[in-house]
Amino acid sequence: MPKNLITNNPYSFIMVASMLILAPIFFIACDDDDAPPPLSISFEQPSHFPEPSYHFDKNPVTTAGFLLGKKLFYDGKLSRDGSISCGSCHIQAAAFAHKDHDLSHGVDDLLGTRNAPAIQNLAWRNSFFWDGGVHDLDLLPLSPIENPVEMDESPATALDKLRNDDEYPAMFEAAFGSEEITSTRFLQALSQFMTTLVSANSKYDKYLIGEQDLTTDELEGLQLVEEKCASCHSGVLFTDQSFRNNGLPIFFLTDKGRALITLKTEDEYKFKVPSLRNIAVTAPYMHDGRLWTLADVLEHYNTGVQDHNTLDSILKQGGNLGIALTEQEKSKIISFLHTLTDQEFLENRVFAEF
């Protein structure tokens, strides 16, 4: 009987044929363990991190907000000539720092004056930029957009471009409930993307939560970091977020750092203590990217520190400049610093441009 039914129905053959063709596809799809589940993004608090300082109560992370923020982050439309996006200078493989660039080039290949810092764990940061000028992540993006050597665009023009775009109005509606593109929504979406960039799965993190062991060298390096570096690179975030003059030769420095914000002479040549997380992939180093290897950085602290009236007191204890380090100690510290590399973060497809 079923056979008759099939043969009597002119569409049956097509139906059966398509079922036969499609069946293996469905079968494979269903059986595929790698099939991505529907994307669901929220801010995830690592159990071994402190409470974040970002105001998630005012701007909770949603999947649609994250996706909008990510699109904005990678969109050259925010720049005057369409050539530069946030992601041009903040590259995921370098923990969103600018790999191999001491300074970064913006529109018309104009050079900035400071090294593009990593974008990671911003939810725990209480100030932004090397001089700490900005106190709220939501207020940060206007600066690179307006900066004539970065994106050189008027923020109002940038928003008009989004309003006239085919995709953005619907994405703003998905994220915020209506197509209206306001400055608040624009900035909040960028923050939703950036606060989600959490790096907390390095080998060191796995050691901390008891999932993985460190080698003897790495453990000795950790001990040395705790003894010699942790007065500034403190805590699980590896920064106390203070501003310090770390003794870089200032003879060709015109950038007075923190003093540009506080207008205090005692803050001249002070810059934000950066985190050490993912440090092995964020070269070059220092606020102007002048040092290219971790060995160079440690040698600076060993023999390169220059005295100055704002030099941090930790770097001139007992009349000695810098932090004395043997070759062996340097090598162990570098071994440990590599355990702060978080491959899951650097390779997470969810954060990637393409």
Added chain:
Amino acid sequence: MKTKIIILFFFSSVFLFGCKDEVQPERTGEMEFVFRNKVNTLPLAQNVGKYSNALGEDFVVTTFNYYLSNFELVKDDGSVYTIPKDESYFLIRGNDGTTSDFAISNIPEGDYVALRFSIGIDREKSMSGVEERVGDLDIVDHADMYWSWNPGYIFMKLEGTSSKAPESPSGDRIFRYHIGGYGGYDQETFNNIRTAEINFDNTKAILREDKTPRLIVGANVAKLFDGVNTISIESNPTIMFAEKSIEVADNYEKMFVFDHLHNF
């Protein structure tokens, strides 16, 4: 009959309670404010008028914008009505007459003798979240009146040309005074918020539900050069986020003067 009485009783008690609870709402009206930019006694002709300051330095004004906030009106009995804070931020742009002529409503009826306001944006609002920066405080729409690298509003922006200003590579001679600074978010820096008081010169603004007084205030740009401090274009062609800005702020404190008042 019984039901009628009950119904009557029910309604009368409603009326009784109604009368007890009712507070006579305060009658309110509107007041209009006009800010006219001037150079001493003359109206400022932006982009075209050529003027000179007390040092004899010539200048043409190309930009003259300022933020006013926290309006208060003083009654003839000395009591003060404060306009709700969030309805009291005004960006006046010299090249846009619609910004310098505005009305404030819901002001209690009264005879008012003075207006007080701040020049600048208070610290609380200067540090507020982006969602609280709307209208004249929108930092995207008014990005030219906001420092993004060291966040804060530019309270007063005066730009122009002068033969005393240094020549730029493009041949222009431009002076730029961008004055702001609310005191710093964590480290104390200078505070260039100033307060002005405009007394209505022994007249009163008669404000009623059906009477809308119109106050005209002059903003004398010449006072920025020749006030309690003398500012030289030649010596200081650019004043922005630096100590020198305090001298300009002390000058703009006295820049606003009563011009006249219309009662209707």
